[in-house]
Amino acid sequence: MTTTANLPNPMNTIEHLENEAPSRIDKASSIADLDAIEAETVGKRSPINEARRGLGAIADPAERGATGKAINNVATKLSGMIAAKRTLLETAEANTLLEADGADVTLKGRVPRRGTHHIIQQTIDEIVDIFVGLGYQMVEGPEAENDFYNFTALNFHETHPSRLESDTFYLDYGDTDEEILLRTHTSPMQARYMEKHDPPVYVVVPGKVFRSDAIDATHLPVFHQIEGLAVDDNITFADLKGTLGEFARQFFGTGTKVKFIPHYFPFTEPSAEMHAYTQGKWIELLGCGMVNPAVFEHVGYDPDALSGFAFGMGAERMAMVRHGITDLRTMIDSDVRTLDQYR
Numbered sequence: 001m002t003t004t005a006n007l008p009n010p011m012n013t014i015e016h017l018e019n020e021a022p023s024r025i026d027k028a029s030s031i032a033d034l035d036a037i038e039a040e041t042v043g044k045r046s047p048i049n050e051a052r053r054g055l056g057a058i059a060d061p062a063e064r065g066a067t068g069k070a071i072n073n074v075a076t077k078l079s080g081m082i083a084a085k086r087t088l089l090e091t092a093e094a095n096t097l098l099e100a101d102g103a104d105v106t107l108k109g110r111v112p113r114r115g116t117h118h119i120i121q122q123t124i125d126e127i128v129d130i131f132v133g134l135g136y137q138m139v140e141g142p143e144a145e146n147d148f149y150n151f152t153a154l155n156f157h158e159t160h161p162s163r164l165e166s167d168t169f170y171l172d173y174g175d176t177d178e179e180i181l182l183r184t185h186t187s188p189m190q191a192r193y194m195e196k197h198d199p200p201v202y203v204v205v206p207g208k209v210f211r212s213d214a215i216d217a218t219h220l221p222v223f224h225q226i227e228g229l230a231v232d233d234n235i236t237f238a239d240l241k242g243t244l245g246e247f248a249r250q251f252f253g254t255g256t257k258v259k260f261i262p263h264y265f266p267f268t269e270p271s272a273e274m275h276a277y278t279q280g281k282w283i284e285l286l287g288c289g290m291v292n293p294a295v296f297e298h299v300g301y302d303p304d305a306l307s308g309f310a311f312g313m314g315a316e317r318m319a320m321v322r323h324g325i326t327d328l329r330t331m332i333d334s335d336v337r338t339l340d341q342y343r
């Protein structure tokens with residue numbers, strides 16, 4: 001580069017720039033390229049700046065003024081061209097990036113598949129909601145239960161067949177005082193709840209239950225029940241009938257008729273099955289009965305002062321009856337085409 005002592009004629013410098021720089025700017029193929037051209041033409045160490053510094057050496061004020069103006073004109077013109085080219089290059093580079101990315105911003109977005117609660121969960125929620133509407137509280141209990149709550153407290157005889165290994169899954173917890181098993185029904189929560197709470201009791205207990213059954217159209221080794229328990233001063237079988245009848249009308253429709261057929265459960269006396277007339281036929285829906293005084297005794301309630309009723313129903317069964325499902329297995333094989341029907 002030149003030194004102050006040996007400056008080129010500023011006018012030569014800018015004429016040269018004015019002639020040569022525009023086509024260089026025009027041909028710049030990248031922003032990096034353009035940056036270099038900018039530095040070499042109008043940047044700090046550019047000939048333009050050098051020309052400016054050379055102005056002082058021009059003795060004639062008029063000539064100095066004219067030269068200064070000419071330098072500025074060229075500088076402004078080149079800076080404008082560089083800015084315009086920069087915009088062009090930036091757009092082009094952004095487009096190249098987009099193309100390389102393979103993203104077509106004009107494509108419609110993908111709408112994610114909307115999920116829903118499983119038919120079994122929907123049924124449980126709906127049943128629980130009906131009882132909550134009748135003043136019941138929802139509580140839950142453990143799935144791994146001990147023999148006392150699952151059987152003994154509920155007045156099951158020591159030799160009751162449900163206790164057999166062929167019917168119940170026993171868990172190996174080593175040397176424990178009591179057998180630990182997977183609860184075979186939600187009824188154990190009756191005893192657990194009464195042990196911890198004073199009457200009155202109005203609770204529903206949804207949850208998983210387990211039985212050593214082979215899978216077929218009407219049996220699964222894991223299914224769901226909703227248990228109910230009402231205990232108060234003066235509860236009668238009429239309360240049971242009124243409550244469960246109201247439940248059936250809310251679940252199946254206002255005109256639904258119900259009937260009660262005598263049955264046996266160890267923890268209720270008398271016991272019954274409730275059937276409902278729906279879809280043109282009588283269908284067995286649930287088990288129920290008046291709480292057996294022996295159960296009250298097991299949990300420390302006074303059987304002479306209190307009475308109550310209990311009921312238990314299968315969630316899958318209620319869903320099958322409601323939707324006309326004939327094979328239980330369709331509810332658990334996770335085929336979205338099936339599940340989609342119960343949105």
Ligand code: DAH
Pocket residue numbers: 184185186187227228265267268286287288289309310311312313
């Ligand atoms: N625990 C019974 C079962 O799993 C169902 C049941 C029947 C529950 C009568 C009750 C009841 O509370 O009163 O088959």
